[in-house]
Amino acid sequence: MIKTSRYLSLVLLFLSSFLFANDSFEKKEIADVQIKIENAKDKGYDTQVILTKLTTKAGELFSQRTFDSDLKKLSEEFDRIEPSFEVKDDKIYVTIKLWARPTIVKITFHGNTNVSTSKLQKELGVKPFSVFNKAKFNAALNKINEYYVKKGYFETQISFKEKLLDYKNEVKIDIYVKEGKSGRIQNIYFEGFTKEEQTDLIKAMQTRKYNLLTSWITDTGTYKEEAAEQDKMNIINFFQNKGYADAKVDIEIFEIPQTGKIIITIIAHRGILYRFGKITFEGNCLLTNDEVINSFLVHPGEIFSPDKIRATTNAIKDAYGTKGYIDANIYFDTYLQENEPIYNVNFYIDEGEEYKIGLIKIYGNKTTKPNVILRESLLVPGQKFDSRKLKATEQKLENMGYFKNVNVYAVQSSDESLGPNYRDVHIEVDEESTGHLSFSAALSSTDNVSGTVDVTENNFDYTGLYKIFRHGPSALRGGGEYAQLKGTLGKRQSNYSATWMNPYFRDTLWKLGFEFSGTHSRLQSKDYRIRTLGGSVYTAYPFSTYWSVGLRYRLRNSDNIVKNKIIKATPVDEREQVIKDNQKDSEGLISGAGPFLSYDSTDNSYKPHRGLRSNLDTEYVGIGGKYDFLKLAFNNTYYYPLWLKGTMKYRFNLTFLNPFSTREKKINEKVPISERLFLGGEKTVRGYKPYIIGPQMTDDNAKDDPKGGISSMLLSIEYNQELIKPLADIFFFADAGAVSFEKYNIKRPRASVGIGLRLEVMNRVPITIGWGRPINPKRGKKDRQSLFFYMGGQF
Secondary structure (H helix, E strand, O other), rough: OOOOOOOHHHHHHHHHHHOOOOOOOOOOOEEEEEEEOOOOHHOOHHHHHHHHHOOOOOOEEOHHHHHHHHHHHHOEEEEEEEEEEEEEOOEEEEEEEEEEEEEEEEEEOOOOOOHHHHHHHHHOOOOOEEOOOOOHEEEEHHHHHHHHHHHOOOOOOOEEEEEEEEOOOOEEEEEEOOOOOOOOOOEEEEEEOOOOHHHHHHHHHOOOOOOOHHHHHHOOOOOHHHHHHHHHHHHHHHHHHHOOOOOOOEEEEEEEEOEEEEEEEEEEEEOOOOOEEEEEEEEEEEHHHHHHHOOOOOOOOEEEHHHHHHHHHHHHHHHHHHOOOOOOOEEEEEEEOOOOOOOEEEEEEOOOOOOOOEEEEEEOOOOOOOHHHHHHOOOOOOOOOOHHHHHHHHHHHHHHHOOOEEEEEEEEEOOHHHHHOOEEEEEEEEEOOOOEEEEEEEEEEEEEEEEEEEEEEEEOOOOHHHHHHHHHHHHEEEOOOEEEEEEEEOEEEEEEEEEEOOOOOHHHOOOEEEEEEEEEOOOOOOOOOEEEEEEEEEEEEEEEOOEEEEEEEEEEEEEEEOHHHHHHHOOOOHHHHHHHHHHOOOOOEEEEEEEEEEEOOOOOOOOOOOOEEEEEEEEEEOOOOOOOOEEEEEEEEEEEEEOOOEEEEEEEEEEEEEEEEHHHHHHOHOHHHHHHHHOOOOOOOOOEOOEEEEEEEEOOHHHHOOEEEOOOEEEEEEEEEEEOOOOOEEEEEEEEEEEEEEOOOOOOEEEEEEEEEEEEEEEOEEEEEEEEEEEEOHHHHHHHOOOEEEEEOOO
């Protein structure tokens, strides 16, 4: 059989030197080398071509090592190899008989009832009339097995038999499939668990129930033995940290013939509840006993927990690390008290020595300038080491978003003159792309169809503008600045903007930035086209970890173009006055400045899960220009994680405009339309038409169009649930907002509730789709716009 011949060939290959080439052949002259094809003479093998591939040649001296290497080469192409030797006149005559690999003429599958033969043939990747290589064929069978496992058939067994047709050197292959149980999980039951424990464990388990909508994306819902074993170990660890040090867990699987799915039952055997007994420690000289005890997370009488013991060792180590003893080592032993479910714990402290900071070296920054990295460092050469600052520096560098990986650690100083008690700091970074160019077309419930071009660089370097022609676009990266060029063209609104910001101007803590933008909008009213053009410049300074104060100045021109249909509907002698009336409170120069105060403790600048972001902005408009008013805005967003994948978000915004001109005008005429306050739409009160909340126009030509106001309030509560990280989130919300034309007066808010889906299809450009239902619209269906969708950020 072919199987026996292949094993014989393998033996001949590696033992040929012992069977055919003894020491008497070594260094003898080779008289001739012949190749004979035994089973495929009709295949047209050219023996001369085969000879050219061999290093063993006529006229050269025989080498056992070289000959074995030649045989190994031939084994990659041929199924069986049989060399022979003959010595005449002290010369070697070598003959190598070769058997060609057979050709597969037919592949037949047996036993596959739940997966089609065509699908299995595709997964196999080996087609009829290809050369049969058993090793490669076995690897191909593994692909079929992996496919079955992915489909949930965790008990699948696959084997094959080959039938050799010697007279044609062909082979027929039969593949036998035992599909076994379907691994799709219909349900997971827990025995010996409380409801709270079940809830906590399900969140962390890899083994999940099968979900028709999401399992094909998340690759969950099918039984996988490795994942189940990992879950089992995690559950045991879970119980051990609840004091059940002897806990055991069994996982049972039951098949449901009617559905073809399985039920998993997880059974917990808790055992005895253990507690901590005596907690002792030794070896501390630098820290007092009280200082060591303050680091303890374990106490006598508490429930036993291995994790708390390990956390205590880390806490003690950190306590020493803050004082420069970064090489302190903490060990512990646990002792089971005789005849009692009590563990005594003793900690051993090896304090080591105090170290100071030597050199700070950076590795891996091909683009980012060293000063950009160093200004995030909390470590200063010559100062006493502080392990907290070491970790905080690593965290700050990770939060920059410039690097895939960051590693900050201490090593023996390379400067021997500093002495043995100095440690250098190595900062290793792995840079990632910090800029993106995107072209997108989108549908929006506000603007219908729109197209956007966005060029953003988060690690911009303005000095590269002078080098771009010599070094190319890469010269514009590495300075740690933010720059963006963005333009959007839509049916009802078009805008463009240029933004630049340096968070550490001239390597100080001062932040400096500017913004230039222009807008053409008909969102507020279909009968007017409002145009604005201008910019702002601002600076800010952080006076603590979370607080910063700054100053902003802006200059903007606004004008209003009246649509022809309004003019045509007006008598000729009144048209000029209509234009003036519509433009007098909508156009003119706006010049204002004011301080702002910011607080930000969020854990992520793009997608926060924890912390508060609060801004108090004040502005005096009237430094030249046409309009005089004060602006006060107080915006707050709070993020609170309910669990690993669920975040509550709260938003509370108040904005007031206070016109104070002594000119005899109505209040609403003292603030241009482009500066008024509007609410409603997908980014404020979802479920309402854009800008519809608040006062409406009363003019017959623009009746019921939003008029805007000078006082507004926005409230929002949202729960965000991560579905597929980082691709999809689902959220539930309740919004409320009010706009009025009275100073510092909030009217009855208009509210809504709804649900939505956030999809991250491009880098930091989420698509949001949602549905909102107004609770108390002022004009019923006229104010509603239940479906909303847009591209962009989130609060």
